[in-house]
Amino acid sequence: MSTEAQTSGDAVYWDPYRPDLGKDPYPTYKRMRAEAPLYYNPDYDFYAVTRFNDVEACLSDHQNFISGRSDILEFIREDMEVPPGMFIWEDPPLHTAYRTVVMRVFTPKRMNDLEGMIRDYCARCLDAVVGRDKIDFIADLGGQLPGGVIGMLLGIPDEDRDAVRDRVEAALRTEEGKPMEMDQAAIMGENFEAYIDWRMDNPSDDLMTELLNTEFKDPEGVVRKLTKEEVLIFVNLLAGAGNETTSKLIGWMGKLLGEHPDQRRAVAADLSLVNNTIEEILRFEPPGPSVARYVANDVVVQGQTVPAGSVMLNIIAAANRDEGRFVDGERFDIHRQGPPHMTFGRGIHTCLGMALARVEGRVALEEILKRFPDWTVDTDNAQLSSSSSTRGWDTMPVFVG
Numbered sequence: 001m002s003t004e005a006q007t008s009g010d011a012v013y014w015d016p017y018r019p020d021l022g023k024d025p026y027p028t029y030k031r032m033r034a035e036a037p038l039y040y041n042p043d044y045d046f047y048a049v050t051r052f053n054d055v056e057a058c059l060s061d062h063q064n065f066i067s068g069r070s071d072i073l074e075f076i077r078e079d080m081e082v083p084p085g086m087f088i089w090e091d092p093p094l095h096t097a098y099r100t101v102v103m104r105v106f107t108p109k110r111m112n113d114l115e116g117m118i119r120d121y122c123a124r125c126l127d128a129v130v131g132r133d134k135i136d137f138i139a140d141l142g143g144q145l146p147g148g149v150i151g152m153l154l155g156i157p158d159e160d161r162d163a164v165r166d167r168v169e170a171a172l173r174t175e176e177g178k179p180m181e182m183d184q185a186a187i188m189g190e191n192f193e194a195y196i197d198w199r200m201d202n203p204s205d206d207l208m209t210e211l212l213n214t215e216f217k218d219p220e221g222v223v224r225k226l227t228k229e230e231v232l233i234f235v236n237l238l239a240g241a242g243n244e245t246t247s248k249l250i251g252w253m254g255k256l257l258g259e260h261p262d263q264r265r266a267v268a269a270d271l272s273l274v275n276n277t278i279e280e281i282l283r284f285e286p287p288g289p290s291v292a293r294y295v296a297n298d299v300v301v302q303g304q305t306v307p308a309g310s311v312m313l314n315i316i317a318a319a320n321r322d323e324g325r326f327v328d329g330e331r332f333d334i335h336r337q338g339p340p341h342m343t344f345g346r347g348i349h350t351c352l353g354m355a356l357a358r359v360e361g362r363v364a365l366e367e368i369l370k371r372f373p374d375w376t377v378d379t380d381n382a383q384l385s386s387s388s389s390t391r392g393w394d395t396m397p398v399f400v401g
């Protein structure tokens with residue numbers, strides 16, 4: 001593997017496992033957009049696209065770029081067997097059937113109805129640290145809120161929520177410089193099994209009960225309920241997809257607004273800017289920087305044939321700063337009135353939790369700004385996490401006041 005530092009004379013090099021490149025990947029992404037819009041990495045044998053239009057086109061083309069072998073580079077390479085129900089890693093018709101069931105119960109209205117509970121939860125976390133001169137955006141809020149919210153949604157008892165989050169984080173983490181290893185038990189939803197059994201005997205008005213009872217037509221045309229195994233995997237997918245990503249959003253909030261005090265003061269003075277601020281944080285530092293696809297047929301990208309059997313990495317974080325789409329895309333600007341970013345993906349797998357993530361981001365920022373309008377990042381103690389599917393902060397300590 002190439003290890004030398006990149007200079008503008010070298011051919012551009014990028015892989016998602018190199019900690020030095022992961023620290024600030026944006027100069028490399030910029031070079032990839034300009035010099036190698038269809039990039040090929042021989043060390044890990046993958047292609048990558050970085051321009052907005054190319055990423056959008058690949059993610060929208062689910063015939064040629066399939067998800068059925070996972071959307072994580074190393075899992076596709078390993079030819080991992082995808083457990084049925086893990087619909088983020090399924091293709092039509094099974095994906096369509098499963099997604100339809102979840103969309104029926106995972107409605108924007110249900111997400112918005114959670115707002116009051118989310119606000120109470122944030123208030124409890126933040127009131128506990130008022131008066132301190134230092135807080136941590138992850139330890140004090142970002143690490144707890146998303147799991148708490150998924151727990152509320154599913155009706156999971158409070159005492160089990162932290163264990164679920166820790167398990168999912170451990171499954172997604174990569175050792176520095178190494179591809180991720182698969183924790184099958186975590187993916188199979190072992191954590192929720194006892195809870196589902198209990199919920200089957202104690203139905204309520206939560207999403208879990210609805211998932212257990214809702215009927216759908218499977219690809220064989222049979223109208224049926226989900227099996228317990230399918231519900232287990234669904235629930236684990238929701239917890240996995242919604243936890244780490246939203247936690248990272250809150251960490252980036254601390255980092256970016258800490259480093260742009262004028263913009264932080266502007267939004268603190270005018271909370272109507274909060275929605276736009278969340279969109280700009282999502283654009284500027286997407287918690288899931290890339291999603292992979294298996295190339296099912298020979299396909300032409302940027303005038304070159306990408307052969308069937310390849311892996312294509314769609315670098316959302318690079319697309320989000322494409323100067324062909326965003327004016328001055330490398331500048332963080334909460335007043336931006338630009339076109340939408342791609343942080344929640346595109347096409348048939350577009351994030352099902354985006355309404356929820358946005359409510360969590362908005363409410364978290366409002367509640368933080370009410371209590372802590374000023375902060376400075378404690379850069380020496382902030383730790384960036386190393387995972388190939390998410391990028392963000394394990395700790396984001398800030399000095400307040």
Ligand code: HEM
Nearest residue numbers: 071087088241242245246249291344345349351352353357
């Ligand atoms: C800032 C937070 C979030 C980000 C950046 C994010 C990002 C994404 C992206 C990029 C995808 C598409 C993956 C692909 O195309 O392979 C996705 C899919 C998905 N997300 Fe999110 N997500 C977030 C929060 C959530 C939350 C809170 C939930 C649920 C509680 C959730 C549930 C899902 C599910 C179920 C899918 C799969 C959809 C499908 O395959 O049809 N996400 N997310």
